[in-house]
Amino acid sequence: MIASLSRLLFVLFLITLPGFSGKDRPEPDFKIISFEEFERLTAKESEKLRIFNFWATWCAPCVREMPYFDHANKSNTDMELYFISMDDARRPERVSSFIEKRDIQSPVYLLNDVDFNSWIDKVNPDWTGAIPATLFVKADGSRHFHEGEMEEPELLKLIDQLK
Amino acid sequence: MKNFRTLSLFLFSIFLVSSLVLAQDKGYVVGDTAMGFDLQTVDGSQVSLDGLENNKGAIVIFSCNTCPYVQAYEDRMIDLHQRYAPKGYPVIAINSNDEQVSPGDSFDAMQQRAQEKDFPFAYAYDKSQEVIKTYGATRTPQVYLLEKQDDQYLVRYIGAIDNNYQDAASVSEPYLANAVDALLEGKEVTRKTSKAIGCSIKWSR
Numbered sequence: 432m433i434a435s436l437s438r439l440l441f442v443l444f445l446i447t448l449p450g451f452s453g454k455d456r457p458e459p460d461f462k463i464i465s466f467e468e469f470e471r472l473t474a475k476e477s478e479k480l481r482i483f484n485f486w487a488t489w490c491a492p493c494v495r496e497m498p499y500f501d502h503a504n505k506s507n508t509d510m511e512l513y514f515i516s517m518d519d520a521r522r523p524e525r526v527s528s529f530i531e532k533r534d535i536q537s538p539v540y541l542l543n544d545v546d547f548n549s550w551i552d553k554v555n556p557d558w559t560g561a562i563p564a565t566l567f568v569k570a571d572g573s574r575h576f577h578e579g580e581m582e583e584p585e586l587l588k589l590i591d592q593l594k
Numbered sequence: 595m596k597n598f599r600t601l602s603l604f605l606f607s608i609f610l611v612s613s614l615v616l617a618q619d620k621g622y623v624v625g626d627t628a629m630g631f632d633l634q635t636v637d638g639s640q641v642s643l644d645g646l647e648n649n650k651g652a653i654v655i656f657s658c659n660t661c662p663y664v665q666a667y668e669d670r671m672i673d674l675h676q677r678y679a680p681k682g683y684p685v686i687a688i689n690s691n692d693e694q695v696s697p698g699d700s701f702d703a704m705q706q707r708a709q710e711k712d713f714p715f716a717y718a719y720d721k722s723q724e725v726i727k728t729y730g731a732t733r734t735p736q737v738y739l740l741e742k743q744d745d746q747y748l749v750r751y752i753g754a755i756d757n758n759y760q761d762a763a764s765v766s767e768p769y770l771a772n773a774v775d776a777l778l779e780g781k782e783v784t785r786k787t788s789k790a791i792g793c794s795i796k797w798s799r
Contacts (some may be wrong), residue, residue, distance in 0.1 A: 560789045
């Protein structure tokens with residue numbers, strides 16, 4: 432009993448080590464999520480600026496702007512980036528091989544809910560549904576939304592403004 | 595005093611013009627009168643709203659070759675045309691993507707795709723992007739259902755074809771078919787708009 436408890440404590444200790452958390456993680460997360468899970472993620476309390484970039488592997492403008500987001504995430508400790516994939520959840524391997532090939536460092540979640548009209552307005556009423564699109568959630572919970580491709584200077588300026 | 599009046603008139607005209615421009619930027623809303631167009635189609639002919647015969651309206655779909663969502667809907671677009679063209683609502687698919695930005699959406703590529711899929715509907719090229727700018731579509735596929743009234747075309751529905759691009763058999767809300775059925779029965783369209791994830795328009799640079 433004591434042995435298993437101390438093993439548990441040891442594991443807990445390991446998890447709190449810097450190597451196990453945040454940006455030091457060597458492998459990016461990839462998982463398939465529901466819209467409810469996405470909403471919980473955006474509603475979570477955080478002291479950081481959180482950025483949710485909607486994209487897909489086949490979307491050329493999305494793929495063009497991805498490195499700007501990924502680099503900004505690496506160099507900004509006070510932001511957290513999530514790539515939200517609109518790819519077909521029946522073929523998750525397309526996304527996982529893309530992550531590997533392009534060396535994407537930030538977490539990628541595939542949002543699996545094709546009843547688009549039921550949730551697009553909940554992300555932002557101004558969103559027409561075109562991708563790429565990006566939701567910024569500030570530390571105070573307020574939101575900023577951008578539809579369309581972004582150039583790197585434009586993105587960095589916006590991050591600075593919202594931080 | 596006179597100067598003041600001229601100035602206010604001037605400012606007011608600027609306000610009017612800019613609000614008109616802004617309104618135009620957003621494109622059509624349901625109830626608006628849709629602009630006619632005259633576009634080249636893949637079979638070499640022209641398609642225009644005025645040129646349609648014995649019709650009650652038109653199903654205008656902003657489309658393209660390259661978007662996976664469009665590709666997922668092509669068979670359904672064929673079915674919709676076959677079902678509704680005889681009842682007065684033909685499908686007109688319009689590709690507005692710039693071929694420099696998206697070479698897979700060139701006129702040649704459109705002709706090839708139309709042949710492969712044997713499109714029974716007009717597949718037209720909006721090379722100048724004038725039509726899509728006026729209508730205000732932002733993604734493909736995006737539908738504008740038009741009803742003809744006294745030689746004018748009124749926008750009755752704007753949005754997606756249905757609510758499941760992956761599987762036609764799993765659709766629980768066939769938005770477009772419901773809207774056309776309502777018009778054919780002389781009723782008001784219940785759901786007048788819907789949103790869907792779609793491919794961005796490849797605007798000319």
